[in-house]
Amino acid sequence: MDSEALPAAERVADDSVAPARGARAAWAFCAMAMIAVAVLSEHYSSLLGGNISDDAMTSMQYAKNLALGKGLVFNPGERVEGYTNFLWVIVMTPLYAFSKAFSVPFVPIVNYLNVAIAAAVTGLVYWLGSRIWGRGHLATWVAVFLLVVDNAFTCWAVLGLEVQMLALWMLLALVAVRSAGRWRAVGAGLALLAAHLTRPDAALFCVCILGNELLEALLDWRRGNRRDARRLFRDALVAAAVWIVPYAVYFGWHYAYYGWPFPNTYYLKLGGEIDGWARGFEYFVDFLRVRAWVPAAGLLAVLAARERTVRVLVVYLALHVLYVVYAGGDFMPGHRFFVPELPQFALLVGAAVAVVWQGVQLRSVRRWLASYGIEPGMIAGFAFASAIALLAFLAGRQRKLGPIDSLISSWGNDHGRQRTLMAWLKERKPPGATFATGLIGHTGFLSDVYVIDVCGIIDPVIAHMKVKDFGHGLPGHEKLASVDYVMEKKPTYVGIYVLPADLWRHGYYLDGDLPPDTVDGIWVRDTLLERGHFLENTRIDFNESGPFAGWSAIGAAFEQYPAFKKGPGQGDISGASGGFINSYHPKLANGATGTLRSAPFELIGDELVFRISGGRDVEKLRVALWVDGKLSRATTGQQMDSMTRRSWDIRPYRGKMAEIQIVDDSIEPWGYIAVDEIVQWQSN
Numbered sequence: 104m105d106s107e108a109l110p111a112a113e114r115v116a117d118d119s120v121a122p123a124r125g126a127r128a129a130w131a132f133c134a135m136a137m138i139a140v141a142v143l144s145e146h147y148s149s150l151l152g153g154n155i156s157d158d159a160m161t162s163m164q165y166a167k168n169l170a171l172g173k174g175l176v177f178n179p180g181e182r183v184e185g186y187t188n189f190l191w192v193i194v195m196t197p198l199y200a201f202s203k204a205f206s207v208p209f210v211p212i213v214n215y216l217n218v219a220i221a222a223a224v225t226g227l228v229y230w231l232g233s234r235i236w237g238r239g240h241l242a243t244w245v246a247v248f249l250l251v252v253d254n255a256f257t258c259w260a261v262l263g264l265e266v267q268m269l270a271l272w273m274l275l276a277l278v279a280v281r282s283a284g285r286w287r288a289v290g291a292g293l294a295l296l297a298a299h300l301t302r303p304d305a306a307l308f309c310v311c312i313l314g315n316e317l318l319e320a321l322l323d324w325r326r327g328n329r330r331d332a333r334r335l336f337r338d339a340l341v342a343a344a345v346w347i348v349p350y351a352v353y354f355g356w357h358y359a360y361y362g363w364p365f366p367n368t369y370y371l372k373l374g375g376e377i378d379g380w381a382r383g384f385e386y387f388v389d390f391l392r393v394r395a396w397v398p399a400a401g402l403l404a405v406l407a408a409r410e411r412t413v414r415v416l417v418v419y420l421a422l423h424v425l426y427v428v429y430a431g432g433d434f435m436p437g438h439r440f441f442v443p444e445l446p447q448f449a450l451l452v453g454a455a456v457a458v459v460w461q462g463v464q465l466r467s468v469r470r471w472l473a474s475y476g477i478e479p480g481m482i483a484g485f486a487f488a489s490a491i492a493l494l495a496f497l498a499g500r501q502r503k504l505g506p507i508d509s510l511i512s513s514w515g516n517d518h519g520r521q522r523t524l525m526a527w528l529k530e531r532k533p534p535g536a537t538f539a540t541g542l543i544g545h546t547g548f549l550s551d552v553y554v555i556d557v558c559g560i561i562d563p564v565i566a567h568m569k570v571k572d573f574g575h576g577l578p579g580h581e582k583l584a585s586v587d588y589v590m591e592k593k594p595t596y597v598g599i600y601v602l603p604a605d606l607w608r609h610g611y612y613l614d615g616d617l618p619p620d621t622v623d624g625i626w627v628r629d630t631l632l633e634r635g636h637f638l639e640n641t642r643i644d645f646n647e648s649g650p651f652a653g654w655s656a657i658g659a660a661f662e663q664y665p666a667f668k669k670g671p672g673q674g675d676i677s678g679a680s681g682g683f684i685n686s687y688h689p690k691l692a693n694g695a696t697g698t699l700r701s702a703p704f705e706l707i708g709d710e711l712v713f714r715i716s717g718g719r720d721v722e723k724l725r726v727a728l729w730v731d732g733k734l735s736r737a738t739t740g741q742q743m744d745s746m747t748r749r750s751w752d753i754r755p756y757r758g759k760m761a762e763i764q765i766v767d768d769s770i771e772p773w774g775y776i777a778v779d780e781i782v783q784w785q786s787n
Contacts, residue, residue: 129238133229137222139251140260144218147254147507148261154518155210156435159263160544161560162186163209166195167548170203175360177543177561178553184361185543185561187368189353190300191265213263220267221260225250227274228446234281235412235450236457246453249445253394254505255437256445262510265301269443272298273308277412280316280342288338292345299350302443303366307426309346311419313339319411363563371559371566372430372579379431379574386432387424390441393504400448403455413454416447434578437506518545524621525549532595539594540601541580555594557584557601564588597626599745605680607780613678613714615747623677623745631712631750635786638708642782643701645682651702658697660686660767660775669744676777678714678746683779686717686767693774701763706730706753708783714746715739718773726778727764730756742773753783 173179202209232243276294298305320335408414529550539555547554559565568582586604613624645665665682688695717740728736736751
């Protein structure tokens with residue numbers, strides 16, 4: 104029969120358009136693609152040092168507490184829904200129990216599961232493509248291998264979140280509605296329920312699936328296929344019931360347990376009068392910049408929308424893009440909000456390929472091509488070669504524009520340092536310790552401290568704040584705790600760059616005695632204020648222009664003091680307040696040397712407290728205490744720019760005269776020293 108005489112839907116699905124290689128060979132190629140996805144994902148995980156996103160750690164904290172019998176909470180005793188992936192948390196809960204029972208690392212188990220899911224998603228794309236176009240059709244293989252070359256798809260398989268599992272449930276729902284089995288409606292409903300429980304916004308997909316089934320029933324009714332129409336209508340109602348009834352039960356429990364109809368993150372990111380359209384549109388344009396094939400494929404796929412699966416994908420993806428743009432997008436690399444839909448975008452590209460191939464098979468087109476000596480075999484060979492070249496091009500483009508490089512340079516390093524720091528803190532924190540931070544997941548899961556969230560993910564007060572120009576800032580970071588709000592909670596620790604303030608004035612100091620290569624100190628609540636008081640008449644704060652009476656300076660390093668800002672090319676001096684001593688020279692940089700000696704002063708307190716930053720070399724870079732002309736104490740920096748606190752016991756020298764000596768005799772890369780606020784302290 105002439106291909107033009109066939110109905111369009113039958114021509115698209117006709118396997119004769121691209122001869123099959125055989126079921127065994129086809130599945131072998133599919134298995135190769137699945138293995139490639141798994142291998143690439145594991146490769147990216149090794150590049151990232153096994154580190155995962157902080158949002159994933161947040162969900163893991165909920166799973167951990169649930170497994171330990173503390174409830175579905177982040178901080179024990181506080182019911183705040185700081186996650187949007189309920190089913191993923193439930194799946195991880197027994198995995199955490201298993202890891203604890205057998206003393207095996209938890210995070211790799213989660214990653215292995217996610218990699219397996221990503222491979223399964225690749226197999227489902229092949230299954231759907233083979234049912235729509237045929238197992239040997241070029242469209243099927245283009246869809247499959249688009250996932251292999253997209254490193255956002257493979258990277259997000261090892262970042263610990265639910266994106267791959269959401270993709271799995273949505274594809275399983277598509278598989279279920281295409282099947283002819285007795286339990287297709289129940290299977291479809293369960294897949295939709297699982298998708299919706301995995302992420303609330305999957306409700307849009309559920310509506311599109313069931314709406315498409317009802318539309319298909321209506322079309323069959325109009326064609327006179329009353330029996331098929333009734334079956335489709337009945338199955339749609341059954342699937343809807345299987346989805347909605349259990350979800351309603353879950354929703355009722357969730358509302359009673361947490362006290363709000365939506366997750367706390369909804370109010371944080373969308374609650375209120377949000378205007379994120381411009382930001383969201385920019386996010387989508389960047390998605391298209393990385394994947395320029397999406398708009399072209401979408402337009403061509405519309406021509407194949409008579410096919411039921413293609414039609415639901417076209418409608419859902421169009422609505423999903425609109426939702427993401429409205430929400431203002433995301434700030435994470437790799438376009439996280441679109442990753443669960445990448446398999447569906449790949450299927451639309453396959454639909455576009457099928458449309459082109461279908462057009463080439465038309466008799467009029469074949470005759471026209473034959474007039475130029477172009478035979479069908481030549482077309483097939485050219486199409487295959489073009490597909491290989493295109494996939495190779497996209498692989499290179501994805502490697503250049505995809506998330507892996509930015510993830511390695513940011514999360515791969517930063518989260519690795521955070522992991523080391525929190526493991527260290529877990530062993531040293533005092534009972535009842537609390538930590539104010541924005542990286543709540545790593546902090547809570549790894550250190551077991553009570554977390555004070557400055558970004559509002561687990562804080563309803565912050566999440567329900569009203570902010571000006573909501574939707575124009577960094578997504579998820581527009582509602583932030585104020586310094587006063589955090590200080591009222593009296594955290595034991597505060598992350599160094601978490602609050603835009605010098606917390607020295609709030610009773611905190613920077614502790615630099617941390618594991619190497621982690622962070623440049625953390626703010627620690629100063630217990631000196633609880634056990635005694637600073638002797639204000641002894642304070643030297645360097646807030647007045649020098650030189651100071653009785654002080655003597657030798658060398659270029661201290662030819663001008665104090666400084667009121669960092670030197671040209673110098674790192675930020677975190678923790679400095681007003682003026683401070685800085686041996687970093689405006690012209691000579693670290694190459695300047697010299698000595699600064701204070702005027703004599705009496706030691707009347709129990710401790711001498713000051714802040715210091717700069718290189719670590721007690722011989723050449725030091726702050727020293729001279730008592731009665733003798734060297735009594737000396738310390739050096741921590742090879743960091745942060746002003747960390749040092750304290751000397753001066754009780755043995757009480758009543759004696761002393762001098763402070765600041766020495767810079769180094770011209771090495773870290774050859775500078777900075778000092779601020781010298782004051783004596785006395786116990787109550």
